Amino acid sequence: MSMSEDTENFEQLRRLLVLKRYEQPPPRYFNDFSAQVIRRIKAGEKGERGDIFERLFDEAPWLQRIWAAFETKPILAGVLGMAVCGFLIGGMFYSDTTEVPPFALMPGVETARGAQASMAVADHPLLIKPVVLQQPSSTSPITAAQTDALLLGDLAKLRSGTIPASFSFPGGN
């Protein structure tokens, strides 16, 4: 195909494309166009959510590219979703197989099971020995007797160490 033929053919094509210039929207369409734009600007027609996303996309074009990739190739979104699910399930499985003793959630108070697990730690001379509580149940209320004994013992100590008070009033009798 020679250049002149080519140009001539393009000339025909260009004349055909002119047809598109005659495609016009409905009559009086543009009469109200700018008014609609102004109304939408005034009303802030786009909701907060849309604005936030649009700003986010404007400030981070890479995010928009990722979003567009997810929309055009849903398989990517699927793969990502599966990876996240797999990660979560793996995390849950891992946490079930690993036992971590509940150390010192309440300082100084532990359950019997926790005390057994932390025996080695509790024997350390620098650490305060925790008060061991039995598992509470309806037949074994929480260490009421022990608490009473402690209170009575403290009272006896107080009594033994009591010094009678004597008052003298200046100029008094």
Added chain:
Amino acid sequence: MIMTEPARRKAPQPADEPEKASPAEPVTTEEMELVGRARKGDLSAYDELVRRYQQRIYATVYHMTANHEDANDLAQEAFIKAFQALRSFKGGSSFYTWIYRIAVNKTINFLKQRRNKAQMSLDDFDFNAEHDPDLVALISDKTPRRDVALAELQEKLNAAMQRLSEPHRLVVTLHDVQGLSHEEAAKIMGCNIGTVRSRLFYARQQLQAYLSDYLK
């Protein structure tokens, strides 16, 4: 024969093609004043700017989407976005080029999302179309299918346009349909004039192949 992309780059450019007179209005102080007022929130000034460019922006978006409703939404959204972004408009280019770029970017993003869901909703022809001597000649004399109706030709033409990639459709729209110069098209597309010319050449070849029945 349709040339491949690399071959197209080496193809002789239609250098003898005259540059078109720009339909863009020169940047006037009046326009800069309107932009300044709109930037301060003066909606009447922005209304004036919208009125100046609404037809061209709508037409560009329409020729890219081949859908009136989509073009209406996108053109309006382009103007709304431009108003919201007026503070970032430094005046390095004309407002005309700037608003064009916003509309074009918005449309291309939309088309990427709409891919494979395209549905044409074409505007009617202007009354003058039937009296255009070129078109009358094209339809009645040169087309082998003399019974072809104008509406059918319109549909075929739009379908052929939709088969082009977005950058190729855009360059045909800007240059061949809207009559912008290569330079203006390059500014709007954000590329150099050589790229515009080569894309145009390739796009025309493609269209020529798609519309061969109507061009013999």
